[in-house]
Amino acid sequence: MIEASGLTKRFGQLTAVDDLSLHVDEGEVLGFLGPNGAGKTTTIRMLAGIIAPTAGHALVSGLRPDQRPESVHELIGLLTESPGFYDRLSAQRNLDYYAGFYSGIDARAQVPKYLQLMDLWERRFDKVGTFSKGMKQKLALARALLHEPKVLFLDEPTAGLDPEAAQEVRDMIGELGRAGRTIFLSTHNLEEAELLCRRIAVIRTHLLAIDTPEMLRRRLFRRQVTVQLEEVPGNVVEAVRSLSFVQALDHDGNRLIVDLADPDRNRPELVRCIVEAGGRVMAVSEERHSLEEVYLSLVREEEANES
Amino acid sequence: MSRRRIQNVLRKEWTVILTDPNRALFVTLLPVLIVGQVMLVIWLIVEFGGEGATGVAVFIASLAKLKSAFPSVAALPVVEQFQVLLLSQLGLYLLLIPTMIAMSFASFSIVEEKLSRSLEPLLATPVRTWELLLGKALSGALPAVLVTWVCGGLVLLGVVGLGWGHLLRWVTTPSWYLSLFLLNPTIALLGFLLGIVGSSRAKDASSAQNIALVIVLPVLILIAVQVTGLVWFTPLLTGLLALAVAAIDVLVLRVAIGLFQRESIVVHWR
Secondary structure: OOEEEOOOOOOOEEEEEEEEEEOOOOOEEEEEEEEOOHHHHHHHHHHHOOOOOOOEEEEOOEEEEOHHHHHHHHEEEEOOOOOOOOOOOOOHHHHHHOOOOOOOOHHHHHHHHHHHOOOOHHHHOOHHHHHHHHHHHHHHHHHOOOOOOOEEEOOOOOOOOOOHHHHHHHHHHHHHHOOOOOOEEOOOHHHHHHHHHHEEEEEOOEEEEEEEEHOOOOOOOOOOOOOOOOOOOHHHHHHHHHOOOOEEEEEEEEEEEEEOHHHHHHHHHHHHEEEEEEEEEEEEEEOOOOOOHHHHHHHHHHHHHHH | OHHHHHHHHHEEEEEEEEHHHEEEEEEHHHHHHHHHHHHHHHHHHHHHHHHHOOOOOOHHHHHHHHHHHOOOHHOHHHHHHHHHHHHHHHHOOOHHHHHHHHHHHHHHHHHHHHOOHHHHHHHHHOOOHHHHHHHHHHHHHHHHHHHHHHHHHHHHHHHHOOOOOHHHHOOOOOOOOHHHHHHHHHHHHHHHHHHHHHHHHHOHHHHHHHHHHHHHHHHHHHHHHOOOOOOOOHHHHHHHHOOOOOHHHHHHHHHHHOOOOOHHHHOOOO
């Protein structure tokens, strides 16, 4: 549904996005992560046909945004970093205006539908200038959805919102994803990305990694299994160490910390070995690295490479 | 579809104008002030300058041109000839109204979008640059033209009200009508397009107005060349001038579209 091939954008001497290639399947929610100035917004603008790439190209639903921006704009919804409304006009008038640019939609039905969906119906005649940031963001999401786009580009949709408003917006994005829309979600919120997205792309001018959060974890970190015992006798340690699939072993108080070749397959055998050696197992858990750790690891690795 | 989108821009711009009392007042009060001021000046010159004013060198040539265009004027007393000369300038003078309104409105038109950050979501819709710019230009030009026509009516009422009704036949000439109904709309559109060009390139409304100010100068030159007798705007000349301005409108619209670089606007406007 979305494809970028060697997408590059330079502003004078500055390369904002360098040779970015990725694809997003139909109905997929892709998280797009990166530090400030990494080129996230520039990428979205290129994919959405707002600015043209310096090199490479993009395809959205088979159309090139740099060649047929108006056709692409009929298919996509864009939630910009800043909501950007006419503050002196009412919420409904603002949406009416934007709806008026799309062909084949019934603004009289769509505008009320999304005002109600975003819980803004009661405030529809109020000037947008009187709205809170969260309300403006929900209104901006309504605007992006008015023409029922197949593809949504969301640029920092929860940035600067209070926790309650952020949760509401997040819930709505989740619903849109479940409804089968293709969503390209740029965010700084890693929990949000993990919660909403099937795959994560990490960018720092160029693409650092793209995969499911789980695969990124596996790629970057060893998987460690922690076994909590009533006590750790020496023969248990020896028995575990003798197992062929144990790559490293450490113990801390009554806990054994074990690196396994294939944790999913090796875990039952590990437990059986400990029990047979007389160990009394209280709990078995796997240390799970957060997406934040994954992200920081990727970004720091890149920084180290650069320096 | 283009027509619908242009109308959409028009309606939005008008709604914004109506919700801004300052601008609504500006569009209604300014023209009345311009007309009132010029009528007062003519009255003062006639009342207190009298025949003496006709001896001013600058008017001698223009009076000769006037009498050559309308020989019947020569039969009038000298003061009334002078009155006719001054009143004849009003057709061109009224062009200042759409120009001033254009400068003010068009300058705000894009700059306000910059300030409210509303342009990027707008550029993500299927609207084309020319539809957006033409919609914005017309949204200002149409009311400006209507207001100027109303002011043209006020001028005629003023002429009658001041007891100069018998001079109307030399005021409401074919040139007057051509200026009001042909030149005025083309100048109004030009003013708005230049204002939009200005505001596309400027960072704030006042810089945009400074850029748009360039349109006032040609209008003042038009008035100056006629009042000094360099050129007398006959119907043919006025019609040709209107056609030339219409051609410039098309050219400036193309320039405006070229200068309205989406990328620069989206990336560099902060």
